Amino acid sequence: MNNSFDLNKILRPHILTLAPYSSARDEYTGHVGIFLDANENPYGSVTGENYNRYPDPYQAEIKQKLSPIKQVSPDRIFLGNGSDEPIDLLTRATCTPGQDRVIILPPTYGMYEVSASIHDVKIDKVSLTNDYQIDTEAVLNAVTPLTKIIWICSPNNPTGNVMQHDAIQTILENFSGLVVVDEAYIDFTNEPSWIGHLDKYPNLVVLQTFSKAWGLAGIRVGMCFASPELIRILNKIKPPYNISLPAQQALLEGLNGIEKKDKMVADILQQRDALTEMLQSLPIVVKIHPTDANFLLVQFEEAKAVMDYLIRETIIVRDRSRVHLCEGCLRITVGTKEENEVLIESLKKFQPRNVIA
Numbered sequence: 001m002n003n004s005f006d007l008n009k010i011l012r013p014h015i016l017t018l019a020p021y022s023s024a025r026d027e028y029t030g031h032v033g034i035f036l037d038a039n040e041n042p043y044g045s046v047t048g049e050n051y052n053r054y055p056d057p058y059q060a061e062i063k064q065k066l067s068p069i070k071q072v073s074p075d076r077i078f079l080g081n082g083s084d085e086p087i088d089l090l091t092r093a094t095c096t097p098g099q100d101r102v103i104i105l106p107p108t109y110g111m112y113e114v115s116a117s118i119h120d121v122k123i124d125k126v127s128l129t130n131d132y133q134i135d136t137e138a139v140l141n142a143v144t145p146l147t148k149i150i151w152i153c154s155p156n157n158p159t160g161n162v163m164q165h166d167a168i169q170t171i172l173e174n175f176s177g178l179v180v181v182d183e184a185y186i187d188f189t190n191e192p193s194w195i196g197h198l199d200k201y202p203n204l205v206v207l208q209t210f211s212k213a214w215g216l217a218g219i220r221v222g223m224c225f226a227s228p229e230l231i232r233i234l235n236k237i238k239p240p241y242n243i244s245l246p247a248q249q250a251l252l253e254g255l256n257g258i259e260k261k262d263k264m265v266a267d268i269l270q271q272r273d274a275l276t277e278m279l280q281s282l283p284i285v286v287k288i289h290p291t292d293a294n295f296l297l298v299q300f301e302e303a304k305a306v307m308d309y310l311i312r313e314t315i316i317v318r319d320r321s322r323v324h325l326c327e328g329c330l331r332i333t334v335g336t337k338e339e340n341e342v343l344i345e346s347l348k349k350f351q352p353r354n355v356i357a
């Protein structure tokens with residue numbers, strides 16, 4: 001190991017000494033009693049549901065259930081309002097505005113840059129290679145004494161590919177800040193998660209989400225796995241009740257549905273193959289990038305015109321045609337069999353501009 005990682009040096013000094021807000025549910029954690037401590041409504045909720053009580057701030061029951069599923073101890077789990085919340089909290093915990101820096105590897109998920117920009121944190125961009133892999137040497141060369149986080153997305157959005165294991169390992173071993181591996185799409189690949197390496201690398205942070213494979217984007221719950229010390233810091237700086245009661249209830253139920261999740265993933269993977277095959281047969285398609293996610297990055301002859309045409313057909317895909325290294329590409333989420341077939345039928349009817357003219 002060539003790094004000298006020390007969490008206390010990575011955190012902003014005032015975060016280390018910060019006294020967190022102590023909520024009513026922090027001070028008394030029992031379930032039985034007459035609760036006159038949190039200024040709640042004792043009669044119930046306007047909806048008829050029992051939403052009148054504040055939820056568990058640390059989601060202990062969920063973490064107990066999630067721990068064996070992810071094979072990680074509960075004290076290494078943080079749950080956020082989507083994985084966008086830990087992205088924001090990690091930035092805030094480590095980066096002093098106007099001073100510290102993060103490294104991102106474009107083309108990649110946009111929130112790392114947005115979060116840094118919101119907090120006036122400087123961003124160093126190190127492009128992926130032409131085959132969307134990490135240029136390890138360039139990344140390590142871009143590190144400065146003020147660099148706090150390197151953001152790695154694997155499988156990467158919007159390119160869909162997994163980043164090489166050796167590249168991530170080299171960065172973990174040679175960078176003394178946090179290396180965040182965002183695995184939002186991990187359920188769609190056969191590659192193992194980096195969660196299994198948390199013990200070995202105290203500077204490793206892994207993000208996952210319930211928004212994709214689990215089909216729970218609407219309840220907004222993301223997962224962050226890291227050292228117990230870092231998890232304690234995230235708990236200290238998060239809004240006290242960041243996961244709502246209905247979200248916690250839905251999640252507790254959802255965690256019983258692993259088989260359903262696995263079945264949906266299998267269906268999505270099957271549809272991914274079918275959609276790839278159908279797209280390949282279209283003359284307007286130039287290239288379909290290999291994917292380990294639930295979407296395809298597809299290069300078209302006339303991406304912008306195809307995008308506008310699909311919108312007129314009320315089929316909405318994501319225009320990535322002006323994104324670095326994705327020129328001419330649209331990102332297409334794998335839909336149901338029926339949705340994919342409607343998409344393909346529409347694309348078959350697309351009239352290329354040069355033909356209309």
Ligand SMILES: Cc1ncc(COP(=O)(O)O)c(C=O)c1O
Nearest residue numbers: 082083084109157184209211222
């Ligand atoms: C790579 C990546 N990370 C994180 C997220 C955000 O997920 P969440 O819904 O958990 O905030 C997304 C959403 O598209 C994503 O693509």
